[in-house]
Amino acid sequence: MMITEKVISLQMPKRSSKPVEKQRWSVEQIQALFDLPFSELVHRAQSVHQEYFDPTLVELATLLSVKTGGCPEDCGYCPQSVHFDTGVDASKLMDPDEVREAAIKARDAGATRFCMGAAWRAPKDRDVEKVAELVRTVKSLGLEACATLGMLGEGHAEALQDAGLDYYNHNLDTDPEFYGEIIGTRVYQDRLDTLDRVRGAGIKVCSGGIVGMGESRLQRSGLIAQLANLTPYPESVPINNLVRVAGTPLVDVDPLDPFEFVRTIAVARITMPQARIRLSAGRQQMGEAIQALCFLAGANSIFYGDKLLTTGNPDTEADLSLLSRLGLKVGQPEPRKDDVNPMHLAASVPLR
Numbered sequence: 293m294m295i296t297e298k299v300i301s302l303q304m305p306k307r308s309s310k311p312v313e314k315q316r317w318s319v320e321q322i323q324a325l326f327d328l329p330f331s332e333l334v335h336r337a338q339s340v341h342q343e344y345f346d347p348t349l350v351e352l353a354t355l356l357s358v359k360t361g362g363c364p365e366d367c368g369y370c371p372q373s374v375h376f377d378t379g380v381d382a383s384k385l386m387d388p389d390e391v392r393e394a395a396i397k398a399r400d401a402g403a404t405r406f407c408m409g410a411a412w413r414a415p416k417d418r419d420v421e422k423v424a425e426l427v428r429t430v431k432s433l434g435l436e437a438c439a440t441l442g443m444l445g446e447g448h449a450e451a452l453q454d455a456g457l458d459y460y461n462h463n464l465d466t467d468p469e470f471y472g473e474i475i476g477t478r479v480y481q482d483r484l485d486t487l488d489r490v491r492g493a494g495i496k497v498c499s500g501g502i503v504g505m506g507e508s509r510l511q512r513s514g515l516i517a518q519l520a521n522l523t524p525y526p527e528s529v530p531i532n533n534l535v536r537v538a539g540t541p542l543v544d545v546d547p548l549d550p551f552e553f554v555r556t557i558a559v560a561r562i563t564m565p566q567a568r569i570r571l572s573a574g575r576q577q578m579g580e581a582i583q584a585l586c587f588l589a590g591a592n593s594i595f596y597g598d599k600l601l602t603t604g605n606p607d608t609e610a611d612l613s614l615l616s617r618l619g620l621k622v623g624q625p626e627p628r629k630d631d632v633n634p635m636h637l638a639a640s641v642p643l644r
């Protein structure tokens with residue numbers, strides 16, 4: 293559905309029980325949030341987080357690479373692409389017993405969501421059938437199930453929904469203007485089409501992106517605008533900090549200022565107040581203090597387990613210790629109120 297762009301009012305609209313007409317975030321409005329003094333931005337994000345969620349609750353989602361490497365796509369950040377020599381070997385799809393074992397381990401360690409990743413450009417019909425079996429396995433253990441398998445074709449989302457899949461992860465990854473510098477084998481619209489299929493089948497959308505790939509602040513704002521303007525915006529938004537992997541074209545890119553990463557989390561929280569905002573890849577390189585700032589800025593989910601897909605993640609003991617020292621509890625954050633137009637939250641942001 294197309295929605296009209298409106299000029300943001302400097303007055304707070306009155307709350308009403310009527311559905312609020314969806315307004316589009318402009319990239320400039322989002323950049324104005326990014327440009328706020330750090331303390332002001334984090335304060336606003338924290339206020340939104342408190343308004344919509346129990347801010348002491350953090351989701352633990354465990355990842356498992358069920359089919360690793362050998363991917364024909366050329367995503368410049370990815371260790372699993374055949375285009376780059378990263379030392380990642382290609383493997384076949386795991387069988388249900390292996391997945392069951394990993395999911396039980398994750399559940400026993402405290403995870404509530406189990407996300408299966410496959411290094412495919414797009415799964416074939418028979419791949420989807422097999423993954424549907426994996427989804428049933430995960431669901432039978434009482435976990436939320438998520439899968440990220442690449443672009444979905446006709447009937448795929450429905451088959452996964454039928455198996456009980458709760459979330460499908462497919463990231464927009466970056467700003468449309470910057471996208472072509474990172475990925476050449478598929479276009480932005482392909483990603484939007486997959487998200488439409490997921491939404492259409494009644495599966496919750498998990499979509500976010502990566503920062504620290506050499507994009508500008510304007511382009512980070514462009515990514516958040518794309519996500520926040522989806523109608524509705526995703527229920528789950530992973531924000532990844534680039535893990536610079538040897539052999540990929542992005543290995544030597546300048547690391548992002550960690551405060552800029554925190555700002556990205558804060559802006560995602562303000563613009564998508566009901567979403568679970570996941571502090572995703574890059575935590576191992578980040579240090580505890582920056583992670584604490586991310587929780588303060590509204591992150592309420594993490595990838596939990598010693599490994600992401602092919603790269604490392606903090607140990608589970610270290611994560612539980614960090615959460616405990618911050619007085620955070622483990623659980624499944626649910627928004628505690630209906631959405632109001634999140635743009636009211638930016639109403640007093642000075643625009644250039």
Ligand code: SAM
Nearest residue numbers: 369370411412440441442463532533534535573
């Ligand atoms: N092949 C599927 C796809 O591309 O949708 C699923 C797996 S893919 C590895 C899932 C996501 O992981 C990517 O969209 C990207 O956001 C993230 N990712 C991959 N490599 C990364 C890296 N080096 N650093 C941070 N995030 C990364």
Ligand code: DTB
Nearest residue numbers: 409440530572573600601602603
């Ligand atoms: C997402 O946004 N990040 C996760 C998950 N979705 C699939 C993947 C991170 C991958 C980091 C690089 C690796 O471990 O291979």
Ligand code: SF4
Nearest residue numbers: 363365367370373411
């Ligand atoms: Fe393949 Fe996904 Fe990696 Fe791109 S991000 S190369 S599609 S596994």
